[in-house]
Amino acid sequence: MGIGSERRVKLTGSADGRSEPVRVLLVDDQPDVAETTALHLERRHDAFEVTVATSGPAALEQLAASTVDCIVSDYEMPSMDGLALLREVSTHHGDLPFILFTGKGSEEIASEAISTGVTDYLQKQTTADQYDVLANRIENAVARRRSERAHAETELRYRNLVDTSPDAILVHRNGEVLYANRTLCDFAGIDDISAVYEVDPLSYVHPDDRERVRERLLSRPKAGDELGWIDWRLRRPDGESRYVESRGAPIAFAGRPATQVVIRDVTAHREHERRLEALNAATRDLFLAESREAVASRALAVVEETLGESIASVWAYDPSTESLVTIAATDDALDLIAADTGIDIDPDAAFDTIREMAFPSDSLEMRVFREGEARVFEDYGDRDDAVVESIRSAFLFPLESHGMLGVASTEGTAFDGWDRDLLAVLCRSVVAALDRLYE
Known part of the structure; x- marks a missing residue:
């Protein structure tokens, strides 16, 4: 197969025939590598329909001629590398998911890809489970795009219905x-x-x-x-x-x-958009962090500076103790812990102290982590399984197997729908940044 040629892999549908196809454009100048990747994706997701293009220009031609749900591209390719292709796709198909799947990785490439608008950045590995990760990233990216488009269409229909509403x-x-x-x-x-x-x-x-x-x-x-x-x-x-x-x-x-x-x-909407733009800009730094502690600290800086919440912590899951341990916390969170427990926490040795304070297995935090679903509690301090009684509202977001991020308030009903959406966006970025560190 020469450069610029294409191969279409038609994947079978699900047993009930109702799975919506996921049309993937796979770009790699090495035909054997592309063939192997396509076959592995086929085995891992029966809804995938994969088209292979062995050059950037061929990919653009295919993109112009057919419907594509996601692009997965190598970086090093002749005539047009992956970043050049990304720039072209971002210019003409701004919301199309683009995953850079490359064997050549560096902080410089990752940084430029993020600034150009890449959906995800994944380095090729020698293990077969890399295809599980890739398939999952594709599925999540496409699902997110489809959800956003469905939401936009729903909002448009709603606006058409209320254009002449007598509200004002x-x-x-x-x-x-x-x-x-x-x-x-x-x-x-x-x-x-x-x-x-x-x-x-x-x-x-x-x-x-x-x-x-x-x-x-x-x-x-x-x-x-x-x-x-x-x-x-x-x-x-x-x-x-x-x-x-x-x-x-x-x-x-x-x-x-x-x-x-x-x-x-639309005052609240304008404020939400401003905060979302600031959040998106700030969370790009998460992908440049080189340790989980650095990711956690940067995430809490976003919580404080962009989202305006001052009580927050990030906990990592420790398999050896089957508990959550604190790896980052805001100053106000440390003050609350000190006031509630009566422990005098030295700021210079704060984490040496609170790391030893493992969550009980029956605590609310451990239960939410085990269940794996984000929860908001507006009666946190009144619960028997609460750890800090002075907290009224708490937003707990499990970071998959990595741990959990918690944001709290001493006031009730502190997190409205938009607050939760923004925090969810941040937490998903934290998960992606941690996944990158441990891949």
């Missing part, structure tokens, strides 16, 4: 307010609803956004058309600013054409 409505004609509901007035901080009709609506818009909103306000959508969403800042009478998005649609009001505007508060 303003009706105007050429900028003159004709109607505003009570919900919008409460959101905008307007005590007297009659005030909406007495002032220029642009007075509630942040000065830096007024010109854009003015242009939209004076737009006249035709019947059957809708104006797209526009982001701006709403300024309340008390001086507080809220991020909002609004969308206009033509309606008939009092028998005459007018525009109905639906306004949504």
Whole structure:
């Protein structure tokens, strides 16, 4: 098989015929290696459909001609190496999972791959279980992408359904307010609803956004058309600013054409996006850590600096004692342990002390670790199996066989849905970083 040639491995479906195919594009300039890898993947997952390309250009041609769910590529190849291929794929197929599966590994290559947007980085080994790891990485990457796309499609359908929801409505004609509901007035901080009709609506818009909103306000959508969403800042009478998005649609009001505007508060969403971007940037450093303690410390720095939580610990599983031992903890976590146990913990020797404090086998932490499922406890301190009574809320995330990460608060209901999502993203990155260290 020459460079640039391709071979398609059609994998059999599951016994019930309902498995959704996972279309893998395997790129390696060594045909024998590619053939072996494809066959091993076939044996390990019956839903895989593998196409082999023996050069970067051939892979791009295949990608343009067919549907691909994941790319697995070698690094050292003539004409176009794996990183060059990654850059091309990232430019034109940004969310397509890309796994660099290479026999030549270095921190420099890993760092560049991560900065370019690689989904995963896996070095080739001489043992057969490397294919188990590779198959698992492929399956997880594809499942994550499909889940994200399904979520996006669901959100789009939801938005289409609530575009004209009466939750917050303003009706105007050429900028003159004709109607505003009570919900919008409460959101905008307007005590007297009659005030909406007495002032220029642009007075509630942040000065830096007024010109854009003015242009939209004076737009006249035709019947059957809708104006797209526009982001701006709403300024309340008390001086507080809220991020909002609004969308206009033509309606008939009092028998005459007018525009109905639906306004949504997206302040929390904006903050979530900001924190997620900061989280993604910060967690890249996890993959450069050279020990589990370094991974743990960097993870806790992300918890404190990016997620704003000050009480957190990382525990490693010790098979010899079948218990969890602390390998990293924030200062506030150490203070809580000292206050709750009455032990005077010297900061310079903190871990020498708390490493000896193994979790009882019947503790909540050990049970969650054994079950392997992330849990949030809003009644932690009231439980008989709790270790630190002064904690009210606790988020416990098992790091597979490596151990567990815990984040806590002295307040109840401290972790909302978005907090949990962000912590889950971090914990999955920690697992990936630890997997890389122990592969």
